[in-house]
Each structure stands twice: as C-alpha cells, then as structure tokens.
Amino acid sequence: MNDGSDSDGPDRDVLDRAADLLSQASHAVALVGAGMSKESGIRTFRGEGGLWTERGEPPLNQYDGFRDDPKRWWERRLEQAAAEDRFGESLDAAEPNAGHLALAELERIGVVGHVITQNIDDLHRQAGQQSLTEIHGNRHWMRCVSCESRWPRVEFPVDPEALPPRCAQPNCDGVVKGDTVMFGEPIPPTALVRSEQETMQADLFMSIGTSAVVYPAAQYPMIAVQRGVPLIEINPEPTPLTEVASIVLRGPSGEVLPRLVDAVRERCSP
Numbered sequence: 001m002n003d004g005s006d007s008d009g010p011d012r013d014v015l016d017r018a019a020d021l022l023s024q025a026s027h028a029v030a031l032v033g034a035g036m037s038k039e040s041g042i043r044t045f046r047g048e049g050g051l052w053t054e055r056g057e058p059p060l061n062q063y064d065g066f067r068d069d070p071k072r073w074w075e076r077r078l079e080q081a082a083a084e085d086r087f088g089e090s091l092d093a094a095e096p097n098a099g100h101l102a103l104a105e106l107e108r109i110g111v112v113g114h115v116i117t118q119n120i121d122d123l124h125r126q127a128g129q130q131s132l133t134e135i136h137g138n139r140h141w142m143r144c145v146s147c148e149s150r151w152p153r154v155e156f157p158v159d160p161e162a163l164p165p166r167c168a169q170p171n172c173d174g175v176v177k178g179d180t181v182m183f184g185e186p187i188p189p190t191a192l193v194r195s196e197q198e199t200m201q202a203d204l205f206m207s208i209g210t211s212a213v214v215y216p217a218a219q220y221p222m223i224a225v226q227r228g229v230p231l232i233e234i235n236p237e238p239t240p241l242t243e244v245a246s247i248v249l250r251g252p253s254g255e256v257l258p259r260l261v262d263a264v265r266e267r268c269s270p
C-alpha cells in the first residue's frame with residue numbers, strides 16, 4: 001500500500017484517489033480527534049507538553065464526585081472559573097483552522113454527511129459544520145444528566161444561590177452539568193446512537209487526526225470497514241487504523257483537507 005508520505009504531504013496520485021472516492025460519496029462520515037484541535041494551538045492532554053502530563057491526570061472517578069454532591073461540584077466549578085486557567089485560555093483563544101473550514105466546505109459541497117468529533121472545543125461549529133455529534137460534549141454547552149437536553153452556556157445562566165442548576169424542560173427536574181464528558185461518566189446514549197446510525201449510513205469513512213484506539217470512537221471506523229466502506233485516514237503519524245485504511249494521507253489535516261477540497265471541486269464542478 002502506498003502511504004503517500006513525503007516531506008511535502010501526500011503525493012498527488014494518492015490525493016487524486018482520495019478525491020475520486022470523496023466526489024462519488026454523498027454521505028461521508030468523518031471521525032475527528034485531538035490532532036485537529038492541536039493544529040489550532042489547543043494543548044493536548046497526554047504526551048509531551050500535555051496538560052495532564054504537567055498536572056497529573058484527573059481522578060478516574062471524577063463523575064462519581066459530581067453525582068455524589070452536584071452542589072459542591074458546581075461551587076468548585078464556579079470558584080475555578082474565577083481563577084486563572086491557562087488551558088481554558090488556550091481554548092478560548094483557539095480558532096478553526098484550515099482543516100475545520102475545509103471539512104465544513106465538504107459538507108456544503110454535499111460530500112460529507114456527518115462529523116463525529118472527540119473534541120470539546122466548539123471549533124467545528126465555529127467553522128460552520130451543521131451535522132455534528134460531539135461525543136465528549138462541548139465546553140460551551142450544558143446538559144441535563146436525566147433527559148440529555150443541551151443548551152449553549154450563554155443561554156443557561158447559573159444562579160450561585162441555587163446549586164446545582166436544574167433542567168429547564170417541562171416534566172424534568174434533572175441536574176444540569178457542563179456538557180463535557182467527565183472521567184467515569186458514560187457517553188450520552190443519544191450521542192452513541194447517532195454516531196452509530198450515521199456510520200451505518202456512511203458511503204465513505206474518514207478518520208482525521210485520531211489514533212482511534214479509545215472506545216467508543218474506535219468502533220466507528222471499524223464498523224465502516226466491516227461494512228465494506230472505504231476508509232481514508234488523514235494523520236501525520238501511522239495509527240492502528242492505517243493498515244485497514246483504503247487510502248492514507250500523511251500530513252496535518254489543515255494542509256491535507258484544503259487540498260482535498262480543491263481536488264473534489266475540480267471533479268464536482270459541471
């Protein structure tokens with residue numbers, strides 16, 4: 001297999017084969033991981049320079065702490081929000097990169113039907129992606145733990161005198177938390193169901209900036225491959241998915257995806 005690697009990104013013929021597949025697709029599904037956020041200057045959690053490498057990993061039973069005492073959790077969260085938070089600042093300063101914009105463009109062209117992202121940074125929305133599942137949540141949103149309703153944080157003011165906040169839906173009094181999925185917290189079932197449904201409808205699958213070794217993300221490319229759907233991998237490094245990918249585009253998504261958009265446009269224009 002040609003892995004298309006050289007110092008200038010993927011070879012033209014590998015890119016052309018990927019563009020051929022994409023231009024024939026009408027419901028490509030993309031799984032996106034931390035590599036894409038990193039290209040927008042967001043710190044990773046693990047590895048060299050990672051947030052957790054520096055500070056230590058959060059407790060694995062983080063969600064138990066929330067469930068046992070949501071009021072206390074909210075008090076601490078509001079205290080922390082007032083304190084300096086370099087990671088939060090790096091997230092707030094981040095903007096969609098050329099890869100996010102290109103992925104949204106592939107949706108507008110009618111090629112990409114859905115994006116499943118592991119990132120919590122909101123950058124797909126800011127880039128204009130419409131059909132999106134954020135399996136680990138979105139740091140700018142809130143979620144009811146009972147009915148899974150979600151609201152942008154700005155539309156859900158939290159009263160420090162009435163913690164924890166409660167669901168605004170009629171007939172639901174569930175506790176509301178930040179949408180970001182905590183350690184030990186189950187992925188919201190609606191996100192899992194949607195991701196699986198979209199994957200079952202995919203006529204092409206793309207794995208972008210993710211090593212896809214962690215459940216549940218890992219299962220989606222494999223479901224697609226088992227269905228006989230071609231998998232395109234876009235990543236600067238080899239991953240466990242490389243050997244099952246039909247086409248591997250070595251390079252950062254911010255460089256590869258815009259080239260792919262250009263090549264797809266050439267094929268789709270009348």
Ligand SMILES: [Zn+2]
Pocket residue numbers: 144145146147148149167168169172173174
């Ligand atoms: Zn609710």
